[in-house]
Amino acid sequence: MSGTGRQLAVTADEVVDAELVDEGAALSPAPADPGATPAVHTDRDRHLSPETVAAIEESVADSTRRAYSADREAFAAWCATEGRVPVPASGETMAEWVGYLTVTPRKRTGKPAGPSTIERAMSAVTSWHEEQGHPKPNMRGARKVLNAYKDRLAEAKAEAARARQATAALPSQIRAMLIGTDRSTLAGMRNAALVLLGFATAARVSELVALDLAAVEETEHGYDVTLYRKKVRKHTTNAILYGTDPATCPVRALRAYLAALEAAGRTEGPLFVRVDRWDRIAPPLTRRNKDTGIVEPIGDPAGRMTAEAAAEVVERLAVAAGLSGDWSGHSLRRGFATAARAAGHDPLEIARAGGWVDGSRVLARYMDDVDRVKNSPLVGIGL
Incomplete structure (x- = not known):
């Protein structure tokens, strides 16, 4: 990310209140001397080394960091065009900018950004202020502009009025996705294991591709798979059990892939490794640096799949199966939550198994998708 050491892609929600307590004050709670000269911070006190900046940036998901960086650069460019100050921004600037976003077509789609995209951009800019030691700008006007935009989209029956959600990959859809998969090949075995293990662990694709062989342990019940859930910064050990249908059994699929x-x-x-067109584990990728002439590695030298490649597997299998919907790597995670709740499992156990944070609004929305039917007041009233 461009900018000084203070321009770090860390949102306010990712900072625990307790972390804001000065360590020295916590260890030495003696009252301050009223006659003492107050401490004055210098530029040195505000300095962060490049190593510390990198460590803080690594705490944020790559996708979030890239999106926030792009949003901030776009906001700064708009401010420069309009002759406005980006940081600290006035409430009027924020309202005008949000209004601009609601009417300006984007190059990729030819349409203005949707409400959720604008919400993310607003968060990127307000957190940018905090990172540079400024209070958040007044967002009341910007919120009213955004709410009016939502109303217009809803009244026009526009597709953007509804937040986009990945289609839930339920067992029936997964079965359809795997029917055409050639499991006699290494690529086919890998894809089947990826889809079924991703569903069984409710893993984000970034968590799934981060798995090493050492994280998989065979047990009497099948396998134990230990994933690192970056958003909650915890490891979860998920029990992978035998399925009733051999075609969608995660244990059988994983065992076959491990043997291969x-x-x-x-x-x-x-x-999960890259597999080339000849069904071989792909060798390390390299390219020659134009400036130095040195051959440099591309990607993981051990052949680890990227999160984007894993998501593409899910999308490609869904399209090949003729399934309609908005498919992505997140479809497996959402499908797990939906199917588990429909089967009557407790939301707390679902959250623990999938590494959702306590009180996750996203998980609550998945629960609502099931509960609005199962718990509808219309059930059993005799219509």
Whole structure:
């Protein structure tokens, strides 16, 4: 990300209140001397080393960091065009900017940004202020502009009026996705294991591709798979159980894939690897640096799949199966929550298994998708 050490992609929600307590004050709670000269922070006190900046930025998901960076750059460019100050921004500037976003077509779509995209951009700019030591700008006017935009979209029956959500990959859809998968090939076995393990663990694709072979342990019930849930900063060990249908059994799919990896000489390193067109584990990718002439590696040298590649597997299988909807890597995670709730499982257990934060609004929305029918007041009233 461009900018000084203070321009860090860390949102306010990611800072625990307790972390804001000065360590020295916590250890030495003696009252301050009223006659003492108050401490004055210098530029040195405000300085962050490049290593610390990098460590803080790494705490934020890559996708969030890229999106926030793009939003901030776009806001700064608009301010420059309009002759306005980006940081600290006035409430009037924020309202005008949000109004601009609601009417200006984007290059990629030819349409203005949707409400959720504008919400994210607003968060990017307000957190940018905090990172530079400024209070958040007054957002009352900007919120009213956004609310009016939402009303207009709803009245026009516009598609953007509803927040986009990944289609839930339920067991019936997963079964359809895997029917055409050739499981005699390494790529087919990998794809089946990826989809079924992703569903069984409710993993984000970034968590799924981060798995190493060492994180998979065979047990009497099937497998135990330990994932690191970055958003809650915890490891969860998920029990992977046998399925009733061999075609969608995650244990059988994972066992077959692990055997194929071992036959290919892979007994350590990443679990999900790139496979080339000849059905071989892809060799390390390299390119020659134009400036230095040195051949440099591209991506993970061990052949680990990227999160984007894993999401593409899900999308490609859904399209090949003729399934309608908005498919992405997140479809597996949403499908797990929906199917588990429909089967009557407790929301707390679902949250723990999938690494959702306590009180997750996203998970609550998935629960509502099921509960609005199951718990409808119309049930059992005799219509």
